Amino acid sequence: MAIEIERKFLVTGDGFRNAPGVRFSQGYLSHTPERTVRVRIAAEQAFLTIKGATHGATRLEFEYPIPLADAQALLALCGAGVIDKVRHTLVYQGKTWEVDVFAGANQGLVVAEIELQSEDESFAKPEWLGEEVTHDPRYYNANLSTSPYAHW
């Protein structure tokens, strides 16, 4: 169990693209405003993740590693579309950023996330960082699986 405090931004440049990337496939066994149950395959590793309701930029998170074959079968059980993206991870002025380049029905969408220790923790903004979308539910991955970017 962990508390996740995360801020999310659109990305307006390509300065992150040399950072190493990992292919993610993820789907949702359920998602409501109160809780989501996510299946994720990240390269050859797989996880089952439960998140609680978002309050501000904060939510409860529980994550468990699961066998890859289970994750593949669970993705087939997921109701809505499976999200396909490449996550680039880089450090900028001492903080870690994760930049998700979406594919498939969310092609064209690029979103950067930073995980913080508190909601008011300060951080430097890379020059490719655009508008903040932390509070816009359209950008929740659970919502991108049912209402992908291509349909906006």
Add this chain to the structure above:
Amino acid sequence: MAIEIERKFLVTGDGFRNAPGVRFSQGYLSHTPERTVRVRIAAEQAFLTIKGATHGATRLEFEYPIPLADAQALLALCGAGVIDKVRHTLVYQGKTWEVDVFAGANQGLVVAEIELQSEDESFAKPEWLGEEVTHDPRYYNANLSTSPYAHW
């Protein structure tokens, strides 16, 4: 990942009550006809379990042990009522039976389950076994959490 083949019966006698019992608390992070996500505490052990849709007496099942403290926090995240029951386990003529004696909002309900290798596997019926309810969705534990026996 496993295939679960299970038949379920009402219980009409007390012949099972000397068998050892374990207290179960369980709730549902989600449940739809297509899939359920269950959190279960069985004595001091906890599990996260995903089950697929039921076809006949058969469904896909994925079960993962999780820390007890996580399970307690996850039960608080569950939407509907938490199910409270004591499960008695016994062997009758070479087959294992699990008899669930429900409490709380399902007090008065006693259900016996047998897990089989195939849907047509034969088995001996204990004298306390009543009507079969395998195909009655009211007796799914996920449904007992939202529509408990006391409200029928």
